[in-house]
Amino acid sequence: MMSPELPSAGHAEIRIVAADPEAARHVAEILRRCFAAAEARSYPAGPDGGTRLHLTVDTTRMAEPARSWLLASQSSRDDHTQPDEI
Template identity: 85%
Template sequence: MTSPELPSAGHAEVRIVAADPGAARHVAEVLRRGFAATEARSYPAGADGGTRLHLTVDTRRMAEPVRSWLLTSQCSRDDHTEPDEI
């Protein structure tokens, strides 16, 4: 198994998985309010009709509330990868 290609510097790939497509779109919209982002790419997320959205956010172009939160939050160096993520 190979590691996925990393996004370019200053960008982050975001995956949103939800049973309800509307919920996934709402989360993507909140991210777009805080960061410059690409249009979400939509994929089916299982036999039960779920939705998976992928988008790329530009972490160099943040709205003020996001910038303030990121500057005051602390990042843990522990690996918090979920078992189903690569």
């Protein structure tokens, strides 16, 4: 299996999966208030329903909530992929 293409420097790809499409949209809206972001792309989450949103954020253009949190947090060196991730 090929590794997914990495986003350009300073950008992050975010995947939001929720049973309720409105819940996924709320999370995407919060991220847009913290980072400059592209329009979210929406896909069905699976046979049981739900929504999967893909969003690209620009981490070089942060609003104050994200900047404060990132400066206060420490980076984890734990680079483990979760079992359900592609």
